[in-house]
Amino acid sequence: MNNMVMLNHVSHFNIGQILESGQVFRFEKISDHSYLLNAKQKLIKITQQPDSSSVAIYNTTASEVEEIWMNYFDINTNYENITATLAAKDEWMAKAVEFGKGIRILRQDPWEMLISFIVSQNKSIPHIKACLKNITNKFGFPINEVDGMGEHYHSFPTPKELSRATEEDLRECKVGFRAPYIMDACQKVLNGDVILNDLYIMPIEEAKAKLMTIKGVGPKVADCILLFAYSRMELFPTDVWIKRVIEGLYFEGKDVKLEEIQKFASEYFGELAGYAQQYLFFYGRENALFKDISKKKA
Structure with a gap:
């Protein structure tokens, strides 16, 4: 792959966390630091070294990055404010944000x-x-x-x-x-x-x-x-997995109806509910919280 474009000084961006957070499926991990992503009818390779704020995108051009990938990766959204607001909610949310602080919610087709x-x-x-x-x-x-x-x-x-x-x-x-x-x-x-x-x-x-x-x-x-x-960030998609995570973290493990989970998320997280869902989903799955119940279903 040729035509590499660098994105520098990108905070709150970890390509592994973004792609492995359950929101996108047409990608392949090709090494510890590189992924192939098939999106927008294009194929790109993305490489990012650990703890680096620089991201290399291969098989693209500067104009494509500006026209397609900046929006796709939600680069212009201020995740500093989002993560700070969510982390201040409670101890569990702070842990989830810290664990998955490189997640961004993609803007997909x-x-x-x-x-x-x-x-x-x-x-x-x-x-x-x-x-x-x-x-x-x-x-x-x-x-x-x-x-x-x-x-x-x-x-x-x-x-x-x-x-x-x-x-x-x-x-x-x-x-x-x-x-x-x-x-x-x-x-x-x-x-x-x-x-x-x-x-x-x-x-x-x-x-x-x-x-x-x-x-x-x-x-x-x-x-x-x-x-x-x-990008309807006020939504909190709730399946069996995230239901059990919310029950375990916020309802002392009690069985709670889906409608109550939705009501809780809407009131507690407000317009940041979608971001909260991604951080909690990734944190819960990667740390095998309540694994015996959820069985790691998407």
């Missing part, structure tokens, strides 16, 4: 997030990654070969490209019962029943309701799509 989180239901992160790779290899287009390694990487298929898939095709990609959900998403987006760009300006509850007209999109999946594609 809505269509890719829709399909990714439909696929994510009841699957571990390695399984999600494998399914999405199967889908892109089968229905996307080759975009690059990596450093002579002989492996081609593929673009994420558009709704039109993916709509050509039959249910059998999708099941061959190991998505299981989610195959009809993916087909329904293609149909609704192509028919204009769901216009993804409109969700940027919709009130949050209206946007959630619109996404949930797609088969297989429930509250948690809708929240993930809106957080990771639309």
